[in-house]
Amino acid sequence: MEVQRLLIEDVVLVDLPDQDAPVEAKVVRDIERTPTSVIVTLRAAGQDDFVREWPLGDLVTVIRGP
Numbered sequence: 001m002e003v004q005r006l007l008i009e010d011v012v013l014v015d016l017p018d019q020d021a022p023v024e025a026k027v028v029r030d031i032e033r034t035p036t037s038v039i040v041t042l043r044a045a046g047q048d049d050f051v052r053e054w055p056l057g058d059l060v061t062v063i064r065g066p
Contacts, residue, residue: 004056009026009028013060
């Protein structure tokens with residue numbers, strides 16, 4: 001799915017520096033959309049919340065939606 005279609009509570013696969021494989025992370029706050037990017041706050045099990053920014057048009061793997 002294109003990142004601009006993400007919604008709060010979507011669960012996506014993301015790469016984290018300290019993990020060998022992609023992990024599931026849930027969109028937990030309002031999504032900020034700029035003319036060139038989408039900025040989301042994510043929560044993964046055992047991790048602090050973190051922010052990820054993707055350029056418009058990037059694709060993410062959505063495991064499940066709200």
